[in-house]
Amino acid sequence: MVEKTFTEADRNDGIEPDMVDQGHAPKSTTGGNGTLPMNMIQALNSALDAKMAEDPNVLSFGEDAGYFGGVFRVTDKLQEKHGLTRSFDAPISECGIVAAAIGMGAYGLRPVVEIQFADYIYPAYDQIVSEAAKLRYRSAGMFTSPITVRSPYGGGIFGGQTHSQSPESLFTHIAGLKVVVPSNPYDAKGLLTACIEDDDPTIFFEPKRLYNGPFDGWHEKPVSPWKAQELAQVPAEKYTVPLGKARIMKEGADVTILAWGTMVWVSLAGAEHAGVDAEVIDLRSLVPLDIEAIEASVKKTGRCVIVHEAPKTSGYGAELSALVQERCFYHLEAPIARVCGWDTPYPHAFEWEYFPGPERVAEALKSTMNGGR
Amino acid sequence: MKKNTKALSLRVPEPSGRPGDTPDFSHLKLDAPGAVARPDALSDHHEMRDLAFRLVRVLDEDGTAVGPWDPKLDPETLRNGLKAMILTRAFDDRMHRAHRQGKTSFYMKCTGEEAIAVAQGMILPREDMGFPTYRQQGLLIARGYPLVDMMNQIYSNASDPIKGRQLPIMYSSRDYGFFTISGNLGTQVPQAVGWAMASAYKGDDKLAISWIGDGATAEGDFHNALTFAAVYRAPVILNIVNNQWAISSFQGIAGGLETTFASKAIGYGLPALRVDGNDFLAVWAATQWAEERARANRGATVIELFTYRGAPHSTSDDPSRYRPGDEHEKWPLGDPIARLKQHLIALGEWSDEQQEAAEKDAVEQVRAAGKESEAIGTLGQSRPSVKTMFEDVFATEDWRLVEQRREVGV
Numbered sequence: 001m002v003e004k005t006f007t008e009a010d011r012n013d014g015i016e017p018d019m020v021d022q023g024h025a026p027k028s029t030t031g032g033n034g035t036l037p038m039n040m041i042q043a044l045n046s047a048l049d050a051k052m053a054e055d056p057n058v059l060s061f062g063e064d065a066g067y068f069g070g071v072f073r074v075t076d077k078l079q080e081k082h083g084l085t086r087s088f089d090a091p092i093s094e095c096g097i098v099a100a101a102i103g104m105g106a107y108g109l110r111p112v113v114e115i116q117f118a119d120y121i122y123p124a125y126d127q128i129v130s131e132a133a134k135l136r137y138r139s140a141g142m143f144t145s146p147i148t149v150r151s152p153y154g155g156g157i158f159g160g161q162t163h164s165q166s167p168e169s170l171f172t173h174i175a176g177l178k179v180v181v182p183s184n185p186y187d188a189k190g191l192l193t194a195c196i197e198d199d200d201p202t203i204f205f206e207p208k209r210l211y212n213g214p215f216d217g218w219h220e221k222p223v224s225p226w227k228a229q230e231l232a233q234v235p236a237e238k239y240t241v242p243l244g245k246a247r248i249m250k251e252g253a254d255v256t257i258l259a260w261g262t263m264v265w266v267s268l269a270g271a272e273h274a275g276v277d278a279e280v281i282d283l284r285s286l287v288p289l290d291i292e293a294i295e296a297s298v299k300k301t302g303r304c305v306i307v308h309e310a311p312k313t314s315g316y317g318a319e320l321s322a323l324v325q326e327r328c329f330y331h332l333e334a335p336i337a338r339v340c341g342w343d344t345p346y347p348h349a350f351e352w353e354y355f356p357g358p359e360r361v362a363e364a365l366k367s368t369m370n371g372g373r
Numbered sequence: 374m375k376k377n378t379k380a381l382s383l384r385v386p387e388p389s390g391r392p393g394d395t396p397d398f399s400h401l402k403l404d405a406p407g408a409v410a411r412p413d414a415l416s417d418h419h420e421m422r423d424l425a426f427r428l429v430r431v432l433d434e435d436g437t438a439v440g441p442w443d444p445k446l447d448p449e450t451l452r453n454g455l456k457a458m459i460l461t462r463a464f465d466d467r468m469h470r471a472h473r474q475g476k477t478s479f480y481m482k483c484t485g486e487e488a489i490a491v492a493q494g495m496i497l498p499r500e501d502m503g504f505p506t507y508r509q510q511g512l513l514i515a516r517g518y519p520l521v522d523m524m525n526q527i528y529s530n531a532s533d534p535i536k537g538r539q540l541p542i543m544y545s546s547r548d549y550g551f552f553t554i555s556g557n558l559g560t561q562v563p564q565a566v567g568w569a570m571a572s573a574y575k576g577d578d579k580l581a582i583s584w585i586g587d588g589a590t591a592e593g594d595f596h597n598a599l600t601f602a603a604v605y606r607a608p609v610i611l612n613i614v615n616n617q618w619a620i621s622s623f624q625g626i627a628g629g630l631e632t633t634f635a636s637k638a639i640g641y642g643l644p645a646l647r648v649d650g651n652d653f654l655a656v657w658a659a660t661q662w663a664e665e666r667a668r669a670n671r672g673a674t675v676i677e678l679f680t681y682r683g684a685p686h687s688t689s690d691d692p693s694r695y696r697p698g699d700e701h702e703k704w705p706l707g708d709p710i711a712r713l714k715q716h717l718i719a720l721g722e723w724s725d726e727q728q729e730a731a732e733k734d735a736v737e738q739v740r741a742a743g744k745e746s747e748a749i750g751t752l753g754q755s756r757p758s759v760k761t762m763f764e765d766v767f768a769t770e771d772w773r774l775v776e777q778r779r780e781v782g783v
Contacts, residue, residue, distance in 0.1 A: 059574065085574055091604060096563050096597030103567025103581070106552065107502070109574065111567075123593070130557045131564065137765045139545040139553035140535040144768070175766050199768040244771070288771040 035233040039226040040211045043185035043234045044074045044150075047192040048112060050238040052082045055110065058196060060087045062097060062114025062150075070114055072152055072211060098124035098149060102132050105145030110196055118153035118205060119165045132201040133176030148195045148202050153181070154262055154309050155341075155355055156209035156219070160348040166261075166310035166341070171203045172286050172319065178202040178243060179286040183210065183264040184231035187284055190241025198243060207261035215262055216269035217357040244288035248297070252279035255303035255368055258294060258320055260286065263307040263356065270307075270339075270361025276369055278305075286316055294320070295327050302333040303368045307361055312340035335372040337364040386625035392693060396703040403649075403705060406433040407440020411658075414665040418644035425636040425645035428679060431654035436715030442658040448722035454495060454653055455713045455723070456731050457515040458487040462710065463735035464510065464520060465684070467743055468527055472688045476751035477527050479541045483508040485651065485683030485701060486616055488709035490584075491515040492656040493612070496664060497582060499550035504565035504583040507542050507554055508614065508682075518549045520739060524746035531755040532746075536765075559585055559592030562611060566601045566673070569609035573670070580667045582610040587634055588619020591627045599641040599675070606672035610663045611643075613675065614650065616682035621695040638675035650680030651709040654716070679706070759783045 038046060051058045060075050066089035069076030078087035090097045094115055101111040115121045121128075128149065136144045155164035171179045178200055182188035188206070195202035209215045213223040226232035249264055254277045257267040264282040271278035279297050283290065298304045304324050306317040317338045324336055339356045347354050367373065389397040409427045412420065431438050438445075446454075465482040472480040483490070490511030497503070503512055513523060522534050526544055529537040535545050535553075545553035552568075555561055565583035572579045585595055590613055602609055613634045617624050624634075638645035644666070648659040656678060663674035683701040685692050717723030749755055760783040763774045770778075 091597075091600050093597045093600060095593055096566075096601050099560065099563030099594060099597065100567030100570060100601050103504075103564035103569070104571040104574070105567075106564065107568045107571035107575075109571045126557060127560060127563075127594075131555060131560050134555075135553060136768070138535065138538050138543070138555075139547075140538060141765050142535070142545050142547045143553045178767075289773075291772060 034237065035235050037227045037232050038185045038189075038234040039213070039232065040182070040185045040188045040206070041073055043189040044192055044206065045076055045078070046234060046236070047189040047196075047238075048075065048078055049081065051193055051196050052078065052086060054238060057109045058112065059085070059104075059109060060112045060114070061090045063090055063092055063116045065089060065114045071116060072208060074150070074206070075114065094120055094122075094124040095127055098127040098132065098147070101147040101149075102127060102135070102145045105147045105201075106135065106143050110146050110148070112148040112150060112196055115149060115151040117163050118151040118167055119162045121149075121151055121167065124149075125170070128171070128177070128201070128203070129174050133174050136200070137176060144199060145201060146199045148192070148204055150192070150204045150206060152208040152211075153205035154207040154209055155346055155351065156215060156262060158348065158351055161346040164346040166205075166308065168205060168286055169310060169314060169316045169319075172316050176200065177287065179205070180243060180284065181205045181207065181261040181286065182284065183207065183261055183282050184214065184229065185226055185234050186231045187241050187247065187282075189234050190239050191243070191284060193238055194240040194243050197240065202243075205261065209262050210265070214265045217266035217355065218269060219352055219357070241284070243285045244290055245284065246290035246293040247282040247284055248293070249280040249282045250278070252277040252301065254278060254301055255305060255365055256281060256294070256297040256301045257305050257307060257361075258283060259307040260284065261309070263309060266356065266358055267307050267361055269358035271365060273358045274362035274365040276365045278365060291323065291327070294324065298324055298328040299331045302331050304328070304332070305337045305339065305361070305364050305368055307339045307356055309341050309356060311343045312338055313343050315340055333371065334368045337368050337372070339364045386623075386630050388623035388625065388696065390697040390700065392695065392697060394697050396697045396700040398703065398705050401705065404428045404430060406430040407442075409440070409442065411441035411662070414662045415669055415671055418642065421644055422639055425639055425647055426633055428647050428649055429655050429659055430649040430652055431658060432652045432712050432716055436712065436719040438654055438716065442655060444654055444658040444661060446654065446657065448717065448720060450495070451653075451713065451717055452723065454491055454515075455710065455717060456735070457491045457495070457511065458653075458710050458713065459731050460735040460738060461487045461491060461511040461514045463732070463739045464514060464523070467739045468524070469684075469688065471527070471743070471751070476747070477541050478752055479688055480527065481507050481542050481687045482684035483510060485704070485708060486614060486680050487511050488653040488656050488713070489612070489614060489650050489678050489680065492653050493582065493660050496657060496660050497550070497580065499548065501550055501580040501582060502552055502565070502568050503550045504552045504561040504568070504581060505554060506558075506584045506586060506614070507556075508616075509584055510542065510544070513544060513546065513549055513551055516549050518546060518551075520742035521745045524742055525749060528746060528749075528751045529756055530746065530750040530752070531757055532749045533757060536757040536761045558589035559594040563594050563598035563601060565609050565611070566598045566607045569607040569673075570601070570605050573605075573608055578668070580608045580610065580664065582612065584612045584614055586619060587613060587615040587617070587624045587629060588622060588627045590634055590637060599638065599643060602673035603641045603643050606670070608667040608670065609673045610660065610667060611673055611675045613677045614680060615677050616680045618682045618686070618692070618696065620686040620690060621692075623696075633677060635675060635677035643673055643675050645675045645677070647677045647679060649706050650678030651704075651706045651712060653709055653713045681706070
């Protein structure tokens with residue numbers, strides 16, 4: 001019931017209803033170079049569809065993820081196309097879902113599981129942290145489990161504290177896990193495919209506020225749909241976007257912005273709002289991290305602003321900040337700034353005070369341009 | 374709503390005996406050997422619920438195999454089982470002593486529980502994946518895994534098959550159907566279910582088998598495992614080794630006073646067997662029943678193996694502080710090695726002399742392996758290259774690990 005509300009909230013924010021209602025097997029004509037316009041849901045669905053068609057060891061399961069196709073429709077029609085045992089419903093047991101996937105992975109399959117909301121991932125935390133992440137190490141490579149844990153994540157959808165969290169730093173801290181967050185349909189498909197093909201366990205967070213459009217944080221304005229974006233032109237065939245390679249979303253000379261997921265679009269809007277020539281780097285994967293791209297950019301600009309939705313304290317921004325000062329200290333012309341969620345639980349009524357929007361990003365950019373004063 | 378007129382009181386379960394008390398097992402309801410009916414392995418689980426509250430036993434007081442659960446094993450199999458149990462006990466004794474001598478940091482014996490892992494390790498082929506706890510060393514020993522490799526792991530020495538990564542006794546061997554042990558309790562039961570689901574998904578013929586202690590059945594993972602096993606009819610054997618004690622907490626703290634551990638299966642719609650875990654033949658027969666059922670695609674069986682943890686929980690534990698000192702001696706279901714020995718002698722297939730020779734031989738095998746392993750090194754005397762500390766975190770090292778390895782200078 002709650003999930004229904006979110007779908008509707010999403011629609012009110014400017015999503016094309018036909019994509020939600022009629023499934024999302026792309027209906028449009030093929031664009032240039034064999035691409036199709038897709039929103040992020042369609043791109044993720046396409047990634048799963050192509051991998052399942054190619055590799056019989058890939059299967060997908062999760063709560064409501066079988067017949068129904070998932071509350072966000074990412075696994076829509078996979079059961080119909082690939083069969084009941086390859087895309088099925090799981091009991092409401094995140095621990096059981098991940099544990100079963102670990103066993104399947106150890107057998108030799110490549111399971112992709114859906115945790116309905118990242119906020120529900122905690123019952124599976126022990127299985128992810130103590131088991132999936134550690135199998136290879138503790139057995140000296142005798143046992144491994146290449147599972148992919150997909151989970152809709154992040155805020156901006158009036159989900160309150162149990163449907164809005166960004167818990168990536170709880171996973172980046174764990175030796176043996178890879179953590180990936182796409183910001184657009186093209187990357188979503190390529191990165192998810194790369195995660196499925198990766199021989200290590202991967203946590204794949206899907207910024208649900210981006211499912212239907214590149215939300216830039218100007219919440220009172222209508223959101224443009226994905227189809228207007230170049231990054232929504234998605235090849236119909238399988239392809240991968242390598243893990244550990246950042247994307248420079250916008251080149252700039254004055255300050256480097258490090259962001260991922262929804263915050264990539266918020267950062268672009270923030271830079272525009274501030275009138276600052278920022279270089280916006282979409283990290284795409286937090287682990288492995290493209291440290292070279294970060295270092296090169298900060299050395300060029302001499303300034304760094306980190307933007308994330310998760311609470312500031314012990315957020316991944318803290319790690320990035322430390323890395324940047326360790327590697328670029330003598331190039332820095334201003335203190336590294338962080339624009340983050342507050343250290344409160346994610347609030348319902350105060351969503352837009354909590355959510356780091358373009359205005360907060362713009363303020364941080366201006367302050368950084370002013371030497372941090 | 375009417376207010377209570379009587380004050381409520383909180384119940385905290387207590388065992389029947391504490392240090393200094395005379396062991397009291399009068400509360401145990403033990404079926405006589407041969408008294409429990411054996412349903413067909415493919416029967417409807419609804420029709421065999423009583424078995425969750427009974428106790429399958431085969432060997433009687435005189436060492437005779439009686440009743441419908443007698444697996445009718447040939448003497449050679451029985452002798453092999455006995456020898457593997459003897460070897461397991463000899464191995465435990467030596468490694469426990471090695472800890473006392475400062476040769477390793479930790480050890481855990483399975484004294485009194487040898488029949489379980491040994492019988493099950495003999496029945497199931499090693500292609501079936503076992504998800505053991507830390508008290509199933511008998512599985513490796515029954516399958517002929519090199520003792521010296523077990524010791525190398527215990528000593529974390531240069532030849533440790535898992536490169537000094539784990540606490541002693543957390544073995545791992547894919548080739549012997551022995552999944553890498555986790556020190557976190559209960560986590561591997563739902564993984565075993567997933568492994569079994571994968572086998573079924575692929576149309577393979579392999580089973581999974583898992584073990585969990587009575588105490589750890591209180592973990593959510595156990596209940597998640599039973600839900601998944603039932604829902605997807607996974608070909609898995611789910612053992613609960615009820616050895617009465619979870620470190621210092623008696624089985625009542627895990628709910629054992631309210632119902633049997635086997636009966637937990639009923640609520641999930643799974644068949645359950647409750648078995649004398651100190652009776653090699655009963656363990657064998659029950660496991661075979663569950664195996665037949667799983668191989669026929671009829672799904673999982675829960676087996677409660679009723680036994681007693683004769684040894685301390687680990688080398689870090691002192692049971693004299695929480696249970697009567699002679700509780701193990703007085704355990705009404707005896708000792709698995711003594712009982713199988715008695716049976717073989719009753720059959721005319723074994724003798725006290727052969728027993729003595731087998732014990733001597735076991736000690737000799739362990740001593741020889743010990744010599745070999747100690748020549749490589751006990752804990753701290755030798756170890757894998759420090760460089761390996763940074764390997765196997767991922768399939769390929771990322772830049773952080775490369776940098777950190779260089780920082781260590783290796």
